[in-house]
Amino acid sequence: MCGFVGVLRNKYVEKTDLRKWDEALASIHHRGPDATGEYKDDWVQLGFKRLSIIDIEQGQQPLSYEGRYHIVFNGEIYNYVELRESLIKYGYSFQTNSDTEVIVALYAHMGQACVQALRGMFAFAIWDSVEEILFAARDPFGIKPFYYWESDERFIFSSEQKSIRHLTDDHELSKKSLQHYLTYQYVPEPFCLSTSILKLKPGYFLLKETNKKAVTKCFYHKMFSPKTDDFSVVVHKTRKVLEDSVEKHMRSDVPVGAFLSSGIDSTTMVALAKNHNPYLKTFTAGFEIEGYSEIDIAKESAEKLEVENIHKVITPEEFIKELRNIIWHMDEPVADPAAIPLYFIAKEASTHVKVVLSGEGADELFGGYNIYREPLSLKGINDLPNWLKAWLNKGSEILPDGMKGKSYLYRGTTPLEARYIGNAFIFSESEKMRMLTDYRPNQAYTEITRSLFREAISYGESSKMQYIDMHTWLPGDILVKADRMSMAHSLELRVPFLDKEVFEIASRIPDHMKIANGTTKFILREAVKDLIPDFILHRKKLGFPVPIRQWLRNELYDWAKDTINNSSTLGTIFNKSEITSLLEEHVTMKKDNSRKLWTILTFMVWYSIYEEAEMQNAKAEVVIQREYAFIN
Incomplete structure (x- = not known):
């Protein structure tokens, strides 16, 4: 890279x-x-x-x-x-x-x-x-x-x-x-x-x-074009194209390793890569808090696959120490907490190899996010007459936040185009209106997805969500943090799922072959079921679990409070009372505001690095002192 x-x-x-x-x-x-x-x-x-x-x-x-x-x-x-x-x-x-x-x-x-x-x-x-x-x-x-x-x-x-x-x-x-x-x-x-x-x-x-x-x-527009091929044919084609992609991605004049989590995507990469390098090194990150570590499962997978596993446990102290460096490398704020373990495991991997394989893209291509099963759970309410759905939709608006059934009624009676923008939906328009000192009502979030929904008008509901994610979430979040966090340590990250030939096969898989048997990525699971351990094959998707919720109530509370109080964005960009209320509601456990807070805090740190006038000269000097010496 x-x-x-x-x-x-x-x-x-x-x-x-x-x-x-x-x-x-x-x-x-x-x-x-x-x-x-x-x-x-x-x-x-x-x-x-x-x-x-x-x-x-x-x-x-x-x-x-x-x-x-x-x-x-x-x-x-x-x-x-x-x-x-x-x-x-x-x-x-x-x-x-x-x-x-x-x-x-x-x-x-x-x-x-x-x-x-x-x-x-x-x-x-x-x-x-x-x-x-x-x-x-x-x-x-x-x-x-x-x-x-x-x-x-x-x-x-x-x-x-x-x-x-x-x-x-x-x-x-x-x-x-x-x-x-x-x-x-x-x-x-x-x-x-x-x-x-x-x-x-x-x-x-x-x-x-x-x-x-x-x-x-x-020159290349990614569209889905489902075909009615026999199930076994689709499984066979998927397996063959993945084998070919991994083989091509293993081409290198330096050692290649792989990231390994507790999921099917990275485990598939490791199992296929091992055929080309039996001494493959794998890398895993986790946290000390119970429920926020994939290390034990990854180690068990590595043992089953007979590959070496190297892991890194991340402490909140390490995180705070590296945060500004993480956001400097991110280039622009991406408030995905999964960037944290990715940064640390890339740092660890870079001491062993110069290239790693990773499983990004499998969810968007093969239908891996749990939300893609939502149309199945909403079918009953979707079949109701339009007049009744409109009445239920109005009823959902007056129900208290957090009340059981409110979300179900809203999702079931609101068109997908008006409510789905991808894997993350942090602040609503009404929340941004209260929070920003200069809110502009003519710049609604739907302007990003409107044209994409038009292009996907003939797709099923699950494929529509996939299509939105593939054109927004994947390049805007997943691949940004993958590139920046690996490059921060001069580590090349390769993503064999995101290959033109793989996409050509994945794009033809109909919804009922992706969302089937009570799971997601059904075709992918069938294609690799003889390669990976059963406890991984049937495991629900977790992603990179990060204890931001707990940290902001404990170890990171003082840091978060100081960051907010000292930020020059208060009064100029954000209304202070709204931001401080978010933090206090979270700390007192009235609401889980962790993702909202993390979005604000990430922006504030980014702003202090890249936008505040007094930081510009300091930033340039840090860059020069740290990375300019090689020129001389």
Whole structure:
């Protein structure tokens, strides 16, 4: 895995300030500490930080091809060997054995259509110095990040926002994105908390010509297309494509390990990877609080699979010590507590291997979240006449919060399009109205999902929820924390479930084959049932359990109270009385406000690092002292 930053100047614009450029490049040193590379000409400046995984000796970047094309690339192309062989037949020659050179040669051969042939995770930019065009692309699932900023004078792009922030002061806080963050616990793509920085959408490419505005275009749109194949055929195809994907994802010139939790997804990855490396190391994180640790189960799984397991127990003291560093690396607030164990287990794994496999994406592709079974439980009320559902819906509004049956009535009588936005729904519009000093009623959360529901209009209810999650939750939360928390420790994280070939099979599975036998991911379970232990196969999904609820009432209470009281966001962004009430209600156990509090606290810490004026110079100096020394 790697990191890059680039600047494309329009005509007659002064070159980038050297100090700012060095700071921008240094700020992503963690993404690639093995080597630093630069390329510049009259129009473009490219900087690169390399984590050496493939072709360690020769795969340096920026890589130039035929003296015309110059590429920076973050990710891995898993079919690069096959692509290289086909290009050689067309007369192309190669100076390295890297997948980077294959991408740029493929672009020289096919132009924009090259992205259709790539199987892997990627974000890259190719500068054509003859045509004076920058071509950039991001993989279909958004595994790898690509940020950009544009003005009349310059176009800046990078693997992380922090690099762009070093190169321009134009990054005002977006009130619209803040409102969405408070609902979703992340900022939905393509937006950022800055009004001027954008994310290139997954499955999109970008074209930027000198003196013209950048344009983006979709090259891979993920849609479900259920087929009526025989059940056994679907199971067989699923198993075969997973075996092939893991085999491709094991390609590396350095050791590969795997994360292992108590669930079916990571256990499947480990079981399949072991076929290619019998000495596979696995890594697990947990907490000292009962019910919040997967270590014992993961250790038992590792014993059954005959692989080594290395685990890490996380204390609240360690967590507090690392929190600001975690959020600095996150780049933008993502209030998912699961980022915490991911950060610590990535740190542990990085002392043993440079690459890990992980199970992200299985839930979105194969129907793994428990909420996907909701349409089955709501069937009785959904079949009622519309007039009766409307009456029951009004009745649910007057029932007290927490009263048994209130949620069921609301969910059963409210259209999915009006209530489902993904796995997290933190603050309602009425709550944000009370909490924010500048609430804007014309920026409701449904504007993010409205077009997606239109695209999924023909799907069943479960597939609609999957579709929403695949286009919002997956790239906005799951893959952001996976990339940032692993890259914080210069560890490459690979996700074999999020493979084009795997998706082609998963996209054809009908709802009744995913949500069946009282469980989720039924096809996946059937496909791997001979590989993994029974106690994992039938285990309910837990995710990464994190004791935020307990910590905020005990070990983290003083920290939370101080963070709130000392935050400059009170009175300027948030109404103090609303925030302090959330904390006191939680501590006195009147309500469980842990997720709401965590969303606010994460933002406050992020704001103090990236937005407060007095922090800017301190932040730059910390980056320079910690990661700038290598330049000299």
